[in-house]
Amino acid sequence: MDPDLVLEGLDPEQLEAARSVRGPVCILAGAGTGKTRAITHRIAYAVASGVVPEQQVLAVTFTTRAAGEMRGRLRSLGAPRVQARTFHAAALRQLSYFWPQAVGGPKPTLISSKIQIVAEAAHSCALQLDRTGLRDLAGEIEWAKVSQIRPADYETGVVKAGRTAPMPARDVARVFDAYEELRRERNLLDFEAMLELTAAMLTESPQIAEQVRAQYRYFVVDEFQDVNPLQKLLLDAWLGERDDLCVVGDPNQTIYSFAGATPAYLTGFSAAYPHATVVRLVRDYRSSPQVVRVANTSLTQARGPAAQHRLELVAQRPDGPDPTYTEYDDEPAEATSVARKIAALIDAGTPAREIAVLFRTNSQSAAYEQALSDADVPYTLRGATQFFDRPEIRRAVHTLRGAGRGDDGESLVTAVRHLLSQPQIGLTETPPEGRQARERWESLAALAQLAEDVAAERPGATMADFVAELDARVATEHAPELEGVTLASLHSAKGLEWDAVFLVGLTEGMLPIIYAEGPDQVEEERRLFYVGVTRAREYLALSWALARSPGGRRSRKPSHFLDGLRPASPSLAGQRSERRRQAKPAQCRICGTTLTDAPERKLGRCLDCPADYDEELLERLKAWRREISAEQKVPAYVVFTDATLQAIAEHVPTGVSQLSRISGVGAVKLERYGEAVLALCAGREPAPVGGGGGADDDSSEEDHR
Known part of the structure; x- marks a missing residue:
């Protein structure tokens, strides 16, 4: 790709960051200022300019989703082979590759949760804790490990850090020691031990360090204010004596100190690298001027090192409503x-x-x-529960993967909806009653909507294409949006x-x-x-x-x-x-009792008071709603809820003013569906509804106000 094309569309500060292709570089980026855009364009520009081969770049961030987003942007910018990973994913890959050479023997099993081992360690120390206590204790052990504090040093370390332990420090130290002993006995590896072993491997084996540093020589670290001492130890091992490092972050978004994160590495970057280039991104493209004003004012009383690096955001969006x-x-x-x-x-x-x-x-x-x-x-x-860990989604994805191995000629959307509507999966035409049942339904509906999105973006997409999209999303924890x-x-x-x-x-x-x-x-x-x-x-x-x-x-x-x-x-x-x-209390129009529940207030009567409504009209309203929800591809309740339809059937409004007084019939729904509903109430066939899109329609700025 032409290097100059990579730089198109960047603002002056983003452009300065992108052109600073040699480290060390520190990008202080306020909320909504386009930091991911700046660093991905910087990487792509460095690759396109011949500064670094793309396979020698390692971009590190903190979540698999952020890493996936970064890879996607880099692909679109012509740098698809750049490695964008989390600290843990990069360390695991290197440790697994070099394990036979560096350690030998059977590879350890990586554990994603400490709870079970912590529970056994606590029991061995004659401590009985509930699940909340175990979670707090596991978090405390994690803090100690990322802070490089050993069990024998925990009691003094927690005092020095000014930290309040979740239980007597001596007991934490005992459980911590027992936990580490159990982990080693069973050849288990937690995330902190994985980072520590990788750093130790690079420090103690010059040959392995040389291979890794030959592979990666150009580093970018996102959210640098969230780095903890253990991650910094690994980063230093990756770098060696080099300084081709770009870091990006905002000290005033440091909110994970309880887990060991510290903004000190970001705020002290210029002291560590006196010749560093420092770029400040302050143009806020996310929020209205009114929201930005609140954000800026909220930090005027801030104190401490992070406050000394406060960025005064400058709103780029049009005016919005006052908070x-x-x-x-x-x-x-x-x-x-x-x-x-x-x-x-x-x-x-x-x-x-x-x-x-x-x-x-x-x-x-x-x-x-x-x-x-x-x-x-x-x-x-x-x-x-994470989206792809939900039982109904696991079953659905398993079924879809099986179908992906064949192709019966159906359109993608039809095939996906057919599979998801099978009894063992459970997607129905309309959402069920009950909170948990509705949550399951909404998860499955999100999968069906994702199929429609894929089909719209890639006409002719097959079930195999959809399964490949699902697999990529599972790997990066990129869940579809739920309505x-x-x-x-x-x-x-x-x-x-x-x-x-x-x-x-x-x-x-x-x-x-x-x-x-x-x-x-x-x-x-x-x-x-x-x-x-x-x-x-x-x-x-x-x-x-x-x-x-x-x-x-x-x-x-x-x-x-x-x-x-x-x-x-x-x-x-x-x-x-x-x-x-x-907030004048509503009263039942039949018995006069004060109404407290939302469905009762919507109906205007107690649920157990006799209803007086046209059952045939209610069925016509529900049939019409099914047609509209299918046409606009939204859940039926987004058009009107059951309670609203029943209220309409009970009141049988004859005009717009009467219909507008029914709870659940707002201005937009009145404009969109009012004529059709009134026609049904009058016994006529409703005219087609225009505007489509239901609750997904874009609205004007005035609508939001």
Whole structure:
């Protein structure tokens, strides 16, 4: 590829980074500034310019998905043979190759989880721990190992680090020692031991080090603020005395210090390499100016080494809505209101998958799962079972792989849907009732949608092509997008982005978390807040509740991270008054009882009160919905939920104003489906629905506001 073509479309700072083809280079890249674009173009430009053969480049990142994305971009830029891997994948490949020469004997078994061995080690030390305690202990052992602290040194090491152990330090050290003994006896290798052995192999065997360094001489490390001491040890072993190294990261996105990550290697890069080229990427292409303003302001009170390298982001997108700040009396009220606002966004045209609710701890998700279920809003829980590890997906992929060995002439989409609809797999035309059943259905529906995407991108694609796509995605953990609102902790949201983000539970004791006692820990919590803010492209809502339960003592205080961001308290009081005015309880139109559940409020009556509706009309509405969902390739509930259709059948609206008053019929759905629904209510055949796409339609900026 022509080197100059590689540089097309880069902004001035990205261009400077791409042209700096000789190390050492440090790229400080703020959130949304195109760091992956900058480093992949830099690699491709170096290859196209003849600076380095592509097979001698090793690009290292932290997740298989990020590595897969990097490889995909490099292929499109004409550098398909560049190695882009995680630290662990690169180390495992080298250790496996050189094992007979460096160590000899049977290769160890790599374990992905320490829990079982930690449980046995704890039992041998006469300690009885539940699963939560075992997870905490496994995490503590992992921290010690990446920090290069041995069992005998743990008690002094944890004090020196200012770290609070999950149990008495002496007991941690005993279990740690027993764990290592069991691991060695059984010839097991955990991820930390794998990195350590690889580094030791390169350090102790000049011959092996020479071979590896001849293979790789051009290094790029992404997310350098997340490097821990053990990973840095391996990187130094790879480099030797050379300095052809490019690192990229943002000190103010360091949020994994609890796992041993440190921004010190990034902030101290210029001191380690005085002749290094330093490039700062500050043009934010992700977020609106309003969101960027919150992000920048949130770090003005930051302290410490990371704050000294703070990047002032410059928004490149058009104006968006102002972020909202809302105080609630209690957590259920907060969750219910957030669910209602999300439903309104979806009705206005924002796809559910472009909306996220982010919280500090996973325990906060339950209230939002319930509130979204009550509002008939689909959701996915990030950090739960990985997509390709789900039982229904494993069965489906196994079935599809078997079908990939033959070709019966069916179109790809038809063949995939036929296989997924088999009884042992379970994809039905419409989603079932029940949260878990619906989650399984949505997973299978995502596979069917992926087949449609592949067929659209590659007309004539076969089942074998689809299976190859699935295998590539399984290898890189690149799950298809699920049509649902994302519920995620702030830590698991790192690296992702959405059109609309709700940051919830922003109280003292939750963010910053109550056990963030020292100034360094509080600063990490501030960075976590910053990461949450910068996930939003356009719509950002920040909220907190004064009490945990309705009627409880309203003693909580808003997070001090909101100081200087949120409006003055009088306007908040006005918001509370407005919420109380709007939240007038609905009553059953039959018996007068106050309605609390979302389906009851939607129907306007208690579920056990006698229904008075036209059963024939309800069946016509459901048949029409099936046709529309098939035509627009969306789940039936995205058109209208069962509860909404039943409410329509009970009220039988005769005009637009009556139809619009039914819960679940928002402005966009009224415009898209109103005429057809009213025709059905009047006993007429509905006209074809235009606009297609259901909840996936793009919406205007005004829609989002």
